[in-house]
Amino acid sequence: MLDLLSGFVMELRQSGLPVSLTEHLDAADAMHHVNLDDRDELKYALGATLVKSNSHWRAFETAFEIYFALRRDSGPGDTQIENLEAWGEAGEKSFPGAGMGLPGQQGTGRGGGSGMTPQELAELLYQAIRSGNSGMLAMVARHAVDRFSGMEPGRPVGGTYYFYRTLRNLDLEGVLQRLMEEARHTAASSDGDALTALEERLMADAYKSRLDDLRKSIESEIRRRLVADRGAEALLRSVRTPLPEDIDVMHATRDELKALQVALHPLSRKLAVRLARKRRHQRRGPLDFRATVRRSLSTGGVPVEPKFRHPHPSKPEIFVVADISGSVASFARFTLLLVHAISSQFSKVRSFVFVDGIDEVTRFFEGADDPADAVRRINAEADVVWVDGHSDYGHALTVFNDRWGDEVTSKASILMLGDARNNYHASQAWVLAELQARARHVYWLNPEPMAYWGSGDSIIDEYGVHCEAVVECRTLRQLERFVGDLE
Amino acid sequence: MSDTAEQGRTSWSNADLGIPDSGPARFESAHELRRGLAEIGYLADDGIAGVVYLADRLAKPVLVEGPAGTGKTQLAKSVAELSNSRLIRLQCYEGLDESKALYEWNYRKQLLRIQAAQISGGSDDGLRAASAAQTKDGAAWKHLEEDIFSEDFLLTRPLLEAIRADEPVVLLVDEVDRVELETEALLLEVLSEYQVSIPELGTVRATRLPMVFLTSNNTRELSEALKRRCLYLHIDYPGLEREREIVRTRVPGITDELADQVARIVQSLRTIELRKAPSVSETLDWARTLVLLGIESIDASGARDTLHILLKYQSDIERAAKELLSAGT
Numbered sequence: 072m073l074d075l076l077s078g079f080v081m082e083l084r085q086s087g088l089p090v091s092l093t094e095h096l097d098a099a100d101a102m103h104h105v106n107l108d109d110r111d112e113l114k115y116a117l118g119a120t121l122v123k124s125n126s127h128w129r130a131f132e133t134a135f136e137i138y139f140a141l142r143r144d145s146g147p148g149d150t151q152i153e154n155l156e157a158w159g160e161a162g163e164k165s166f167p168g169a170g171m172g173l174p175g176q177q178g179t180g181r182g183g184g185s186g187m188t189p190q191e192l193a194e195l196l197y198q199a200i201r202s203g204n205s206g207m208l209a210m211v212a213r214h215a216v217d218r219f220s221g222m223e224p225g226r227p228v229g230g231t232y233y234f235y236r237t238l239r240n241l242d243l244e245g246v247l248q249r250l251m252e253e254a255r256h257t258a259a260s261s262d263g264d265a266l267t268a269l270e271e272r273l274m275a276d277a278y279k280s281r282l283d284d285l286r287k288s289i290e291s292e293i294r295r296r297l298v299a300d301r302g303a304e305a306l307l308r309s310v311r312t313p314l315p316e317d318i319d320v321m322h323a324t325r326d327e328l329k330a331l332q333v334a335l336h337p338l339s340r341k342l343a344v345r346l347a348r349k350r351r352h353q354r355r356g357p358l359d360f361r362a363t364v365r366r367s368l369s370t371g372g373v374p375v376e377p378k379f380r381h382p383h384p385s386k387p388e389i390f391v392v393a394d395i396s397g398s399v400a401s402f403a404r405f406t407l408l409l410v411h412a413i414s415s416q417f418s419k420v421r422s423f424v425f426v427d428g429i430d431e432v433t434r435f436f437e438g439a440d441d442p443a444d445a446v447r448r449i450n451a452e453a454d455v456v457w458v459d460g461h462s463d464y465g466h467a468l469t470v471f472n473d474r475w476g477d478e479v480t481s482k483a484s485i486l487m488l489g490d491a492r493n494n495y496h497a498s499q500a501w502v503l504a505e506l507q508a509r510a511r512h513v514y515w516l517n518p519e520p521m522a523y524w525g526s527g528d529s530i531i532d533e534y535g536v537h538c539e540a541v542v543e544c545r546t547l548r549q550l551e552r553f554v555g556d557l558e
Numbered sequence: 559m560s561d562t563a564e565q566g567r568t569s570w571s572n573a574d575l576g577i578p579d580s581g582p583a584r585f586e587s588a589h590e591l592r593r594g595l596a597e598i599g600y601l602a603d604d605g606i607a608g609v610v611y612l613a614d615r616l617a618k619p620v621l622v623e624g625p626a627g628t629g630k631t632q633l634a635k636s637v638a639e640l641s642n643s644r645l646i647r648l649q650c651y652e653g654l655d656e657s658k659a660l661y662e663w664n665y666r667k668q669l670l671r672i673q674a675a676q677i678s679g680g681s682d683d684g685l686r687a688a689s690a691a692q693t694k695d696g697a698a699w700k701h702l703e704e705d706i707f708s709e710d711f712l713l714t715r716p717l718l719e720a721i722r723a724d725e726p727v728v729l730l731v732d733e734v735d736r737v738e739l740e741t742e743a744l745l746l747e748v749l750s751e752y753q754v755s756i757p758e759l760g761t762v763r764a765t766r767l768p769m770v771f772l773t774s775n776n777t778r779e780l781s782e783a784l785k786r787r788c789l790y791l792h793i794d795y796p797g798l799e800r801e802r803e804i805v806r807t808r809v810p811g812i813t814d815e816l817a818d819q820v821a822r823i824v825q826s827l828r829t830i831e832l833r834k835a836p837s838v839s840e841t842l843d844w845a846r847t848l849v850l851l852g853i854e855s856i857d858a859s860g861a862r863d864t865l866h867i868l869l870k871y872q873s874d875i876e877r878a879a880k881e882l883l884s885a886g887t
Contacts, residue, residue: 093786097616104615105588105608112588115608123785125623125792269823269858272882276826280798369666371673 072107073099079138080121082307086134087314088127094120110139126334130314137294138303189240192218197246200281208281212288215241220293224300230293237289243282250278319545328404334547335408356380388419388482390510392471394489395455396426396462402518406488407446409550411436423475424449425467428457431475462492464534465499472502476509484512487538490519491531498530503537513537516544516553584614584641584726584769591640600629600636601796601804609791610637619749619770621734621785624793626775627837631732633793634771638728643769646723647730648716650737656744660754662713668706675702707758717748720768727768734784735774742781745772750787796838798825804838809845819856820845823882827868830881836868844868858883 080095098120105116114135122131192214199207216222219240220233254274297306318327362378391410395403403424410422421433430453435445457466479485485506507513515538517524517531524531535541542553585591592607602610610633613620622630638645648659714722720729731745748754749772752764772788774780796804802821806812812820820841828835836844844867853860862879869875 089782091782091786097618097789100616101612104612111604112608115605116612118605119609119612119620119789119791123621123788123790128792267858268883269856269861273819273822273826276829277798277822280825370669375665 072102076102076117078304079117079134082134082138082304083121083131085307086130087317088122088130090121094123113139126330127314134307136291137298137307189218193242193246196241196285197249200246200278200285201250203277203281205284208285209288212285212292215289216292216296222293222296222300230290230297230306233293234290237293238286243285247275247278247282251275317546317548331405331547332408335405335412388480388484389413389421390475390479390483390485391420391422392429392467392485392487393422393424394426394462394464395424395449396460402488402490404446405518406516407449409488411445421475421478423471424453424455425462425464425471426455426457426460427463427466428455429467429470430454461494462489463496464489464491464493464530465497465502468502469499472506476506479506479510481509481511483510485510485514487513487515487534488518488544489515490517490529491515491524491534492527492529495528498533500530500533500537503534507537507539512539514539514553515541516550517541518545519543520545585611587611594640595636596807598636598639599807600632601800601807602633603796603800606633606791606793609789613789614769616789617752617767619772619788620791621780621788622771622773622791622793623776625795625835625837627839628793628795629838630771630773630793631730634728634730634773637769637771638730641726641728641769643726643728644723645728645730646716646720646768647732650731650733650735652736652738654737654741656741658715659717659741659744660715660748661718661756662715663707663758664711664713668711671706671711672702709759712756712759717745718754718762720770721748721752721754721762721764723768724765726766729768729770731770731772733775734772735777735780739781742784746783746787749784795828795835798822801825801838801841805841805845808842809849812845812849813854816848816854816856817845820848823856823861824868826882827878830878832869832874832877833871834869834874840868840870 076095076099080090080098083090098117101116101120102113105112107113114132117135118128118131122128192211195207195214196211199211215237216233219237221236222233251271251274255271258270294306318331356379359378359380363374363376366376366378367374391406391413393403393406393410395407407424410420413420420436421431422436423429423431432445432449432453435448435452457463503513515531515534519529519531521543523529531541540553540556542549544550544553585594588604588607588611591611592602592604595602595607609620612618622633624630635645637643716729720727734742734745749770752767753761755761772784795801798821801824802817805817805820806814809817824836824841824844844864847864847867848856848860851864853864862883865875865878869878
């Protein structure tokens with residue numbers, strides 16, 4: 072078991088989770104105290120000792136499911152699977168004609184379950200979702216995978232393709248519609264009232280969560296078979312996904328962006344807390360004589376604890392200037408989210424977006440609770456195109472300097488966001504130099520890998536000399552490091 | 559003191575060798591713990607019960623994270639109640655220092671003591687006499703020093719109190735993410751070795767290992783060192799079944815039907831993107847309000863009128879009303 076644990080810890084480290092030696096030892100210790108047959112208990116014990124951040128939990132869970140999957144199935148005293156089999160038999164009785172068969176685990180399966188026609192399976196699915204019976208859902212998952220996934224042994228894949236293929240064939244949306252129609256119908260016929268919007272919504276949510284359960288069990292079913300086929304280590308290599316903080320912003324999928332958005336929020340809060348704390352903990356103000364004397368009375372007139380006035384805090388002003396042209400489209404979305412997060416924390420944030428023209432968008436973020444709203448309004452209303460809608464940093468900077476340059480004072484920090492790909496226009500780097508002379512800080516966050524900087528039409532080097540720091544910012548981790556280095 | 563210190567030392571070195579020794583177990587098993595908590599009105603899930611049980615067996619603190627209002631603090635209170643322990647609570651805030659968290663010398667009393675010694679010694683003038691006494695009579699000064707740095711003049715603060723307690727203790731360090739990184743280091747000695755060093759008195763070791771809970775709302779990343787020493791528990795919003803049970807146990811006089819409806823509506827609300835999703839405590843407030851108002855079944859207008867108890871932002875309320883209560887899905 073200890074070897075197994077070491078292997079598992081190695082695997083977690085490979086996926087990027089920071090597991091220290093102490094934590095490994097703790098986990099080994101913890102295993103003395105849990106019932107190893109109980110898989111959930113083991114999972115929570117390992118989770119509590121090895122994973123110290125909630126954003127890592129998903130990666131841990133995936134690894135755990137796979138790593139300990141096969142062992143579960145081959146172990147003796149396997150109640151869970153027996154239960155499923157019992158369910159399968161029960162299902163056979165209640166749904167005559169459904170060709171039952173357990174999946175071909177470890178090559179000893181009794182047939183592939185293909186005796187069940189798609190219609191029967193659809194009916195079974197409908198019944199399962201309607202009743203919400205977990206045993207039936209598990210059965211549907213197994214049969215669906217048998218019937219539709221078209222798994223081919225030995226292929227080095229992570230199973231995502233099989234998963235979507237199964238789902239496509241099941242037509243879950245259709246099932247949901249059918250269920251809702253039926254619910255409306257029953258309500259109307261039983262007491263004459265149509266469903267209210269609230270009831271309908273609750274009903275739909277309940278069904279949707281059951282469908283989600285089904286998706287999860289299909290996914291784990293496919294994973295289990297893949298483990299049986301190729302072994303846990305091989306599969307883990309294929310399904311290893313980056314942690315939220317390691318996702319490349321430029322190439323993030325929609326799901327990944329959502330994960331990013333969740334992770335971004337605490338980061339901006341952290342940034343705010345850090346800056347606020349810095350302000351409050353600046354050197355102490357002048358001696359408060361009155362308070363000191365008063366306090367000294369309790370020590371017999373000896374001023375043991377001198378009291379100081381609080382310094383007058385200076386509010387930092389932040390100018391965020393972001394490129395939102397097509398070449399950085401997904402990064403732009405990310406930056407707008409970041410800007411929104413920052414501006415909800417600071418009173419004095421001015422935000423600007425540009426392509427070849429530039430426009431101030433502070434007003435869109437003010438009072439906007441939902442970043443998506445603000446982003447939509449910016450895309451629709453901001454006037455950022457000057458000639459042809461290709462980035463022109465030179466022109467945007469010049470206009471920025473002409474229109475708002477006077478407002479950049481020694482209290483202002485400027486945060487530039489963009490890849491500095493200028494489409495061979497004039498760079499007008501002198502503008503940035505001038506701004507730097509006036510502003511407190513100028514930082515540049517570049518979403519491109521550092522290796523590409525200065526290649527082609529990238530002129531980051533020309534601008535970079537006028538910035539305090541040019542930082543590669545492709546992942547949250549890099550952004551976090553930038554925030555951390557700000558002090 | 560030396561006797562108890564000896565005991566503390568033994569248990570510590572055993573743990574060092576990898577032999578778990580955390581004294582008598584407080585709980586039989588994770589399962590028992592879960593049942594016990596349910597009896598006093600805290601419905602834990604398998605994860606929560608498992609981690610708390612493990613924390614007891616491994617003698618490790620538990621770091622509890624999760625959204626606000628999901629029962630992090632309540633967990634510590636309930637565990638204290640279940641194990642018949644005293645709950646000692648350290649509320650963290652920015653600027654918390656060791657004189658507020660660990661111990662402080664009661665310098666006012668010390669000053670008085672010195673002055674009293676001077677008066678009884680017959681000296682007339684304060685400071686000069688003290689220094690004179692120091693040079694003239696070193697023994698008297700030493701005696702005085704030992705006297706004023708004794709336990710009589712020690713003000714114990716929550717951490718030291720938890721360590722020194724003779725009875726079983728549950729220590730709750732609430733909102734640990736509010737203290738500065740430097741102050742966090744203070745906790746490390748206490749949490750990993752259950753001891754406190756006081757320069758004038760020596761090291762105080764725990765006679766009985768307290769159970770320690772730290773809660774965090776995740777306003778900042780805690781240091782790796784602290785995380786390493788803790789078991790990690792993330793408490794999320796409960797699922798439908800558990801939430802329904804929570805409403806049923808915590809709200810007296812609620813019908814099963816209403817509890818079910820409440821839980822389902824709250825679950826639906828959490829799927830909508832809101833600025834602040836309703837927490838468990840808000841769910842309970844809402845359920846209590848409904849019971850007080852005598853509402854037995856929630857309809858659209860009833861929901862709209864009481865939505866402000868669940869949601870705290872006007873924009874959230876509007877959005878929820880739009881999503882949930884207007885026709886058409």
